[in-house]
Ligand SMILES: NC(=O)C1=CN([C@@H]2O[C@H](COP(=O)(O)OP(=O)(O)OC[C@H]3O[C@@H](n4cnc5c(N)ncnc54)[C@H](OP(=O)(O)O)[C@@H]3O)[C@@H](O)[C@H]2O)C=CC1
């Protein structure tokens with residue numbers, strides 16, 4: 001119950017700082033990092049990595065406060081249709097505003113305007129952020145650890161809804177969270193941490209690191225290929241944000257260390273680590289390879305989106321839609337909520353389209369895409385593949401987690417689905 005959470009809470013902040021240190025101080029080489037580690041020993045190496053962070057970097061504090069203020073203003077002021085998230089096990093229906101895409105576009109526009117202003121009128125460049133990135137990671141790591149403590153306390157004392165509670169184990173509650181969708185001054189914390197901070201910051205970092213590379217080497221095709229694929233992925237994500245608000249992260253994961261710290265610090269540290277590496281490396285692919293990788297990456301984004309869309313569409317139309325040109329094949333599943341009345345609800349499980357090939361077929365294009373935007377880094381270093389490595393473990397684990405969740409929720413109906421679609425991810429294999 002507490003060994004894994006303890007391990008992740010202690011190791012994850014170190015993982016992201018070690019990745020940063022490996023890129024900027026060991027030329028992205030785990031071998032160089034390893035030999036330093038062997039020479040200094042664990043304690044001195046720990047001091048060396050954390051000692052490289054300036055926790056009093058005022059640039060970072062000003063940036064983070066201004067950035068968060070901007071995101072809160074955009075979240076609250078940009079218009080968006082009201083929509084509801086999935087009904088929770090305690091029979092609550094969270095309300096959201098679909099303005100994620102607008103927030104993303106306005107943020108990118110402001111970023112571009114600031115970049116041009118700095119370039120034209122000052123001696124500074126947006127790429128200055130590269131030099132402060134280690135401090136940013138260190139500071140965000142610590143600030144977010146404290147924020148998660150606050151969320152733990154808020155969930156116990158002032159929960160926003162009945163979807164909250166404690167297991168009685170502090171460590172587990174800190175790791176997992178005490179509330180499903182906390183709100184502070186009407187601001188949904190998970191929408192802020194996952195979308196407005198995590199995903200938006202990742203997209204800004206990718207562009208900033210690509211510009212850093214441009215400053216150093218001029219046009220390098222591999223860097224812009226990776227940046228283009230990631231940017232298309234972000235555009236897709238924000239376009240589909242209302243769909244994301246019905247996925248496992250939002251329906252199942254409470255606002256604790258895993259999801260909130262993960263989105264506030266881990267995404268910048270691990271998800272953007274590939275682009276951090278690319279910032280100071282020059283791999284030339286040539287037009288043939290660039291086009292081929294781009295085409296495969298783009299197809300992967302399309303297939304992943306299409307699968308997510310099929311699931312959303314079948315539920316939106318209550319099964320009255322076409323999937324690959326044929327009437328959707330569905331299982332009408334009944335399930336019981338955990339509220340006092342044991343309310344019974346219905347839901348649809350799609351058995352055709354991508355959801356008829358395997359139960360999480362859409363994870364395959366997600367992985368293929370990650371490979372496509374990592375492979376431009378070449379094969380000299382393992383470091384750029386850290387995200388792909390983590391994602392593979394995350395998604396495989398997720399297939400098990402989701403099965404457990406759905407079996408508990410849908411019982412016999414989930415068994416029916418599993419009989420019809422026996423494989424988790426790779427048909428015939430897994
Ligand atoms: N880059 C990254 O780090 C990650 C990216 N992703 C991406 O995020 C997206 C969402 O993935 P994820 O959050 O894992 O969630 P999924 O899209 O896999 O959704 C799982 C949920 O969908 C419902 N469901 C399951 N089977 C069916 C079916 N046959 N028909 C209809 N509904 C079904 C169930 O919820 P219900 O209770 O509503 O029935 C289930 O819990 C994907 O595109 C994925 O690739 C995901 C994880 C990590």
Ligand SMILES: CC(C)CCC[C@@H](C)[C@H]1CC[C@H]2C3=CC=C4C[C@@H](O)CC[C@]4(C)[C@H]3CC[C@]12C
Pocket residue numbers: 008012194199237244249257258259261262263266267
């Ligand atoms: C050990 C922990 C610190 C690990 C934290 C992991 C989280 C940062 C990530 C867990 C699930 C991830 C995501 C799920 C689905 C997504 C939809 C996709 O289209 C974009 C990416 C993402 C939002 C993704 C982001 C990171 C996680 C929340």
